Amino acid sequence: MKTREIPSAGPWITAKEVRYVQDAVAHGWYQNWSGYLDRFEAAFAKWIGVRFALSTSSCTGALHIAARALDLKPGDEVIAPEATWIATVTSFCHLGARPVFVDVDPETWCLDPRAFERAITPRTKAVIPVDLYGTPSDKDAILRIAAEHGLAVIEDAAPGIGSRYHGRLCGSFGLAGVFSFQGAKPLATGEGGMLVTNDENFYDRCYYYWDHCRDKSEVLYNTDLGFKYKMSNVQAALGLAQLERVDEIIAKRRQIFFWYRERLGGIPGLRMNVEPEGCFCNYYVPTIILEGSFPLAARTLGQRLDAAGIRNRPFFRPLSKLPMFAPVTTPVADRLAETGLNLPCATLLTEDDVDYVSRFVRRELTGQS
Numbered sequence: 220m221k222t223r224e225i226p227s228a229g230p231w232i233t234a235k236e237v238r239y240v241q242d243a244v245a246h247g248w249y250q251n252w253s254g255y256l257d258r259f260e261a262a263f264a265k266w267i268g269v270r271f272a273l274s275t276s277s278c279t280g281a282l283h284i285a286a287r288a289l290d291l292k293p294g295d296e297v298i299a300p301e302a303t304w305i306a307t308v309t310s311f312c313h314l315g316a317r318p319v320f321v322d323v324d325p326e327t328w329c330l331d332p333r334a335f336e337r338a339i340t341p342r343t344k345a346v347i348p349v350d351l352y353g354t355p356s357d358k359d360a361i362l363r364i365a366a367e368h369g370l371a372v373i374e375d376a377a378p379g380i381g382s383r384y385h386g387r388l389c390g391s392f393g394l395a396g397v398f399s400f401q402g403a404k405p406l407a408t409g410e411g412g413m414l415v416t417n418d419e420n421f422y423d424r425c426y427y428y429w430d431h432c433r434d435k436s437e438v439l440y441n442t443d444l445g446f447k448y449k450m451s452n453v454q455a456a457l458g459l460a461q462l463e464r465v466d467e468i469i470a471k472r473r474q475i476f477f478w479y480r481e482r483l484g485g486i487p488g489l490r491m492n493v494e495p496e497g498c499f500c501n502y503y504v505p506t507i508i509l510e511g512s513f514p515l516a517a518r519t520l521g522q523r524l525d526a527a528g529i530r531n532r533p534f535f536r537p538l539s540k541l542p543m544f545a546p547v548t549t550p551v552a553d554r555l556a557e558t559g560l561n562l563p564c565a566t567l568l569t570e571d572d573v574d575y576v577s578r579f580v581r582r583e584l585t586g587q588s
C-alpha cells in the first residue's frame with residue numbers, strides 16, 4: 220500500500236519570496252549588491268527591538284563570532300542546557316572553552332536557573348540559555364543570576380524566533396541573541412542566521428570577526444585571524460520576504476500545535492509543550508512526552524511513524540552523554556530524551572495532515588483512533 224508522506228519540517232514560501240529573490244538575482248549586484256542585506260538587517264533589528272543586527276551564513280556562525288568576541292580563553296567555562304542541539308556549544312568548544320552542561324526544567328525543557336546557579340565557578344564566563352522548541356527560557360531568573368556573577372548571556376534563540384517573554388521578543392534580553400534561518404525553522408533562508416545586540420562595542424567586535432578582521436581604514440589589511448560568516452544578498456531577499464510575513468507564519472505554526480493538542484492533549488500520561496505564564500510561544504516543534512505507561516516507547520513510536528511515511532524527530536539527546544564530553548547528572552534531560560518525540564511541524568501541514576498523524580499516534584498509544 221502506498222503510504223502518505225508527511226514532511227517533518229519545511230517553510231511557507233509565497234509569491235512574495237519568489238519576487239524578492241528574483242529581483243535579488245536579477246538586480247542585486249554592482250551598486251545594489253547589499254540592498255537586501257541592509258534592509259533585512261534593519262527590519263530584523265527593528266522587529267526584535269534592538270540596535271544592531273548582523274546577518275550570518277548560519278546560527279552556528281553567529282555563535283562562533285559571539286564566542287570569539289567574548290574573548291574566551293582555553294579553560295574558560297560556559298554553561299549550557301543539557302537538552303539542545305550541539306550547535307549551541309560547538310563554537311565555544313572550538314575556542315577551547317569548556318561547556319558545563321546543566322539540567323533543564325521539567326515543564327519548559329529550558330535551562331533550569333537553579334542548576335545554572337549551582338554550576339557557576341570562578342572560571343565561568345558565559346551562559347547560553349536556549350528557547351527549546353520555541354518555549355522562552357526563564358529570562359528574569361537567568362539574567363539576574365548572570366548579572367550577580369558578572370556573566371555574559373548569549374541567548375540561543377534559534378528555536379525561539381517570534382516567541383515572547385513578558386511581551387519582549389526572545390533574543391533581545393542578553394548581551395547578544397542568535398537566530399537560525401535553516402530550512403526547518405519558521406523563517407527560512409535555506410541556511411542563514413542573525414546575531415542581534417544592543418551593545419555597540421560587542422557589535423563592532425562581532426562585525427570584525429565576521430569578515431576576516433579587516434581594519435576599518437583599509438579593506439585588505441587584516442589585523443587578526445577571523446572568520447567568514449556573511450550571508451548573501453539573495454538569501455537576505457528571501458529572509459526579508461519571510462520577515463514581512465512573520466506574523467502569519469508564526470500564527471500558522473501555533474495553529475498546527477493547537478490542532479495536535481486538541482487531538483492528543485487529552486491522552487492520560489501524555490504531555491506536550493507548555494506556554495509559561497506571561498509568555499507567547501511560537502510552538503515551533505510540537506512535542507509529546509510519554510510519561511504514562513504505554514505499550515511502546517517514544518523511539519519505537521517514532522520508528523513506526525517513519526515506516527508509515529510520517530517524518531518525525533527524537534527529542535534532543537542529553538549532550539554531556541555524547542562521546543566527546545564527560546557525562547553529568549541530568550535526570551530531567553535524560554528522561555525527556557527517552558520519553559519525548561517531535562511530531563511533524565512543516566508550516567504547510569493542513570488540519571487533515573495533523574488529523575492523520577494524530578490518529579496514527581493515538582492508535583499506537585491507546586489502541587483506539
Ligand SMILES: Cc1ncc(COP(=O)(O)O)c(C=O)c1O
Nearest residue numbers: 277278279304306307377399401
Ligand atoms: C538550539 C539550536 N541552536 C543552534 C542551531 C544552529 O543553527 P544553524 O543550523 O543555523 O547553524 C540550531 C539549529 O537547529 C538549534 O536548534
